[in-house]
Amino acid sequence: MREVEVKFRVREPAVLIAALDARGIQLGRPVEQDDQAYAPDGWSYGDDRRGIPFARLRTVDGQHLFTVKRPAENVLSCEEHETVIADRAQMHRAIMAMGFRPTVRIRKVRRVATVGELTVCLDELDGVGVFVEVEQQVPDGVPGEAVQAELSCFVESLGIRVERCPDTYDSLVRASRTST
Numbered sequence: 001m002r003e004v005e006v007k008f009r010v011r012e013p014a015v016l017i018a019a020l021d022a023r024g025i026q027l028g029r030p031v032e033q034d035d036q037a038y039a040p041d042g043w044s045y046g047d048d049r050r051g052i053p054f055a056r057l058r059t060v061d062g063q064h065l066f067t068v069k070r071p072a073e074n075v076l077s078c079e080e081h082e083t084v085i086a087d088r089a090q091m092h093r094a095i096m097a098m099g100f101r102p103t104v105r106i107r108k109v110r111r112v113a114t115v116g117e118l119t120v121c122l123d124e125l126d127g128v129g130v131f132v133e134v135e136q137q138v139p140d141g142v143p144g145e146a147v148q149a150e151l152s153c154f155v156e157s158l159g160i161r162v163e164r165c166p167d168t169y170d171s172l173v174r175a176s177r178t179s180t
Contacts, residue, residue: 001080001137001138001139001140002072002077002078002079002080002137002138002139002140002142002144003069003077003078003080003135003136003137004076004077004078004135004136004137004138004142004144004147004148004151005076005077005133005134005135005136005148005151006076006133006134006135006148006151006152006155006164007076007131007132007133007164007165007166007167008131008132008133008155008162008163008164008165009129009130009131009162009163009165010122010129010130010131010132010160010162011130011161011162011163012160012161013122013124013130015160015161016122016132016158016160016162017122019158019159019160020113020120020158023115023158025113025115025120026113027111027112027113027120027122028111028112028113029111030109030110030111031060031061031109031110031111031112032060032107032108032109032110033058033059033060033106033107033108033109033110034058034059034060034105034106034107035056035057035058035105035106035107035108035169036056036057036092036102036105036106037054037055037056037102037103037104037105037106037170038054038055038056038057038095038100038101038102038103039054039100039101039103040052040053040054040099040100040101041099041100041101045103045171045174049071049075050071050072050073050074050075051070051071051072052070052071053068053069053070054068054069054070054071055067055068055095055098055100056068056069057085057088057091057092057095059088063084064084064085064086064087064088064091065082065083065084065085066082066083066084066085066091066095067080067081067082068080068081068082072144073143073144073145074144074145074148074166075166075167075168075171076144076148076166076168077144077145077147077148079140103170103174104170104173104174104177105173106125106169106170106173107125107126108123108124108125108126108169109123109124110122110123110124115154117136117137118134118135118136118151118154119134119135119136120132120133120134121133121134121135123169125169125172125173127173127176127177128169128172128173128176131165131169132155132162134151134154134155135151136151152164
């Protein structure tokens with residue numbers, strides 16, 4: 001299975017929430033996520049990501065998750081593996097020992113809703129802005145770009161003003177810090 005997603009910058013979150021409510025889509029409670037992103041030694045921002053594994057440590061409500069994503073057609077269509085871990089600091093050291101290096105820390109508040117096979121996330125990234133992310137798990141072999149087109153149609157059907165964002169959150173956070 002792969003995770004395929006699309007991401008849009010949202011200038012008016014209240015309008016998005018109202019559009020979702022009008023469809024009977026209720027976002028869950030706000031949850032803080034604290035992510036540390038990792039890249040393989042030797043990889044730099046601006047390099048191609050396709051086929052390269054990237055790691056993440058996430059803490060939500062005291063629970064720690066370790067994730068590895070390997071982009072396929074693009075950075076928002078990835079093979080993904082995730083598991084709960086007991087000790088974030090120990091896992092950080094293990095990730096470093098595996099040849100990864102920390103890149104950026106991403107802090108966000110996320111609200112989630114499920115719509116059939118889709119997951120809709122309203123994310124407020126510290127220092128970056130508000131985004132809606134729609135994702136779907138698909139079997140290997142399903143073209144990610146075709147799924148992304150369908151996910152984009154879902155967002156566009158809400159009738160709100162949004163701006164498509166092809167970047168990952170770590171790239172957006174890094175860009176916001178280097179432009180200031």
